[in-house]
Structure formats: structure tokens, C-alpha cells
Amino acid sequence: MDVAALRKQMPTTKNMTYLNTGWAGPSPMSVVNAIKERLEYESYNGPTTPEVRETGKQINLQTQEAVAGLLNVSADEILLTANTTTGLNNVLNGLPWRKGDEIITCSLEHASILLPSYHLRESRGVVTRVLQLAPGEPHDSTLSKVEAALTERTRMVFFSHIEYSTGLRMPVEGIRALTKDRGIWMLIDGAQAAGHIPLDLRAIDCDFYSIPGQKWLLGPDETGALYVRQSMIPEIQPVDIGYDTALEYDREGGYVPNSDKIEKLLVSTASAPLHAGFLEGIRFIDEVGVEAILERNLSLVTALKAGLAPLSGVTIQSPMDGFGATGLVAFSIGGADHEEACLELWRSNRIMVRNISYPASLRASLDFFNTEDEVTALVEAVQGLTLA
Numbered sequence: 001m002d003v004a005a006l007r008k009q010m011p012t013t014k015n016m017t018y019l020n021t022g023w024a025g026p027s028p029m030s031v032v033n034a035i036k037e038r039l040e041y042e043s044y045n046g047p048t049t050p051e052v053r054e055t056g057k058q059i060n061l062q063t064q065e066a067v068a069g070l071l072n073v074s075a076d077e078i079l080l081t082a083n084t085t086t087g088l089n090n091v092l093n094g095l096p097w098r099k100g101d102e103i104i105t106c107s108l109e110h111a112s113i114l115l116p117s118y119h120l121r122e123s124r125g126v127v128t129r130v131l132q133l134a135p136g137e138p139h140d141s142t143l144s145k146v147e148a149a150l151t152e153r154t155r156m157v158f159f160s161h162i163e164y165s166t167g168l169r170m171p172v173e174g175i176r177a178l179t180k181d182r183g184i185w186m187l188i189d190g191a192q193a194a195g196h197i198p199l200d201l202r203a204i205d206c207d208f209y210s211i212p213g214q215k216w217l218l219g220p221d222e223t224g225a226l227y228v229r230q231s232m233i234p235e236i237q238p239v240d241i242g243y244d245t246a247l248e249y250d251r252e253g254g255y256v257p258n259s260d261k262i263e264k265l266l267v268s269t270a271s272a273p274l275h276a277g278f279l280e281g282i283r284f285i286d287e288v289g290v291e292a293i294l295e296r297n298l299s300l301v302t303a304l305k306a307g308l309a310p311l312s313g314v315t316i317q318s319p320m321d322g323f324g325a326t327g328l329v330a331f332s333i334g335g336a337d338h339e340e341a342c343l344e345l346w347r348s349n350r351i352m353v354r355n356i357s358y359p360a361s362l363r364a365s366l367d368f369f370n371t372e373d374e375v376t377a378l379v380e381a382v383q384g385l386t387l388a
């Protein structure tokens, strides 16, 4: 991988040490140009002319196909969404729950998993069981906890593929093996996984998978996609109703629902320029190669952990090695206000990380475009913080 050449295409890398892809990835110029060019094309050629509408449709289709390729599923199982959370809500609010059904999730999860699940208690009488996991919980122990939590009422297992908090990669294949024969639905939040680790949803065999465009795929905000297994599409009732929810309708109350196509979940106008940017992000990541990306990220992460581990007061929260480690590293600084520490790293060193509330820590995202020198810069800056 020619890291120097790739960095030249990513303006952010010239201006700072950017270690926050897990929140939003820095777009390469090809993404920025794709958005600009499409916007200009629309403004010069009239947004509703047949040519513009046709090419807009093509962009959406190509984006659906590119996402399908990334996930190894088929394009008619992919819905383009505005972000990960929208996709999760489409599934959770659209499924036919029965009162007393149970969802199993865990304590390391993002609010985008916990809150929509808790909300189902109010709206549908669904109970969420939250497994308490250690920041770097070993896989066999996670699987034992999932198995012990299964009941006759378990209807869904709902986890992130990679935990946003500590970067722990979850044993989703093992969880599926425990639950598939019981007919339990599997919804996976792939916010930290798409563009970060190789994905094969056919192999995982999950029912639903939601991803963003703006993180490891380096696309713009307001892009994302939801996978729904073909056989599950008729099970999901749209909550927000738009043009594609009906196959046909009349002016006297007549209405034929579109039950079998994933487009039924589309609500209204979407942005072709943003989809063009999303598409270009996927192409860029495809060219760099997700396997190569993961390999490089893990080597940067190993260097960062080795640099941080000896620092006094610093505790690494992320798994140290093995299958659980990814490009996200969370570390706590004893006695520190992590929000303040995060700001201080930015103000004094132009290093962009984020703070995490649970477990209280700083989180660095190491992505392929980061360098060994940036890892060293972070270690030295943290050392400066802990000694202050």
C-alpha cells in the first residue's frame, strides 16, 4: 500500500493528525469531486429534465450495487438510507413483535442500539436484556453469556459487529450459530465495520445489517445502507409512508401495498450528489482493499498499544490481540476528565481523537492513511497530558 500517495488524495491528512475515522472518515478528493460534479450537472442541466433524472437513477442503482458487492449480498436486498440509525429503526419499528418478546444486546453498545430497543418497551411491550460485558470480553465468554440469556421469548439478537466504545470485534458468527435454529432474528449494526474489516453477510447469515457512508467508507454525511434478507422483506412494515410504499393507489381510498420490495421503505426525495459521493467512497476503499486496510490498521494499533501500555496512569480498554482487536483503541487516563483531555490534544497538538463515556476513555481510530509517526505523536502527547 502506497500510504504517502493515498494521503496526497486526502486533504485532512495535511492539516492535522486525524485519528477519528470511527466518528467520520476524512473524504478523499474523488468523493468531494463526485459530489461537486453531480451538483453542478444538476444545476446546469435542470434537476427534473429526463437526462438528469435518468442519470440520477443510475447513480442510485450503482450505489446499491456497490454496497451489495461490499457486503456480498444482492442489490435488491439493499436500501439506501441516510445513516446507520435510520436503517436500525426501519427494522426495529417495522417487525411484527408480540408483547413480551425479548431482545438481547450488551452494555458496550452505542445509543443507536440501546435507545431504539428500549423504546420498543413503550411502543410494543418488547423487553431488552442487556448483557454486561467487559470492555475486551473474550469471545467464548460472550457466547456463554448469550447462551445463558436465551429464553423461549428471545426474538432478536442485536449487536454491533465492532463495538464503537472499545473496538471489540464481536463473535457474530458464533452468536448466529447459537440462535439460528431457534428462529431468532439477527440485526447487526455495522457502523464500525463497513470499510474496516472484510464483510460477507452470506457467511454470517444475519437477517439485517445497517451501515453508514461517512465513517470507514469515507463518504459524506447523510449516506448509508440497510441490508434486509430477501425472505424478511415482506415481514417489515414501513413506518414512514412514501411513493414506493404502494404499487398503485387511486383517489377513492384504493391502495395496493408494495410488500415484497425493499423500496417500500423509501420515503421521498433522496440526494443523487450525496449518493455519488457515497459510491466514490466505496470505490476508493475497494481500490485500497479492505483486507489490506485491516492488516495495516492492526499493525498501527499494535504500535499504539505498545506505546501507551507503559505510560503511568494509562489503562488500555480495548482487547490487546487475537480476533477481538480492530483499528479502534480506547484508553483511560487515571483521574483525567476525558472530554477535557480530548480538547487538549486538539488544541495543543492538532490531534483529533474522541472521548467515550462508557468506559470513560479516549478513543483513537487507526486507519490505513495514518502513519507510524502519527502513532508516536499521539503517545508523546498523551505522555505530556499524564505528566502535567
Ligand SMILES: Cc1ncc(COP(=O)(O)O)c(C=O)c1O
Pocket: 022, 023, 083, 084, 085, 086, 110, 112, 113, 160, 162, 163, 164, 189, 191, 192, 211, 212, 213, 224
Ligand atoms: C456502533 C455505532 N452505531 C451507530 C452509530 C450512529 O451512526 P449514524 O450516525 O450513521 O447513524 C455509530 C456512530 O458512531 C456507531 O459507532
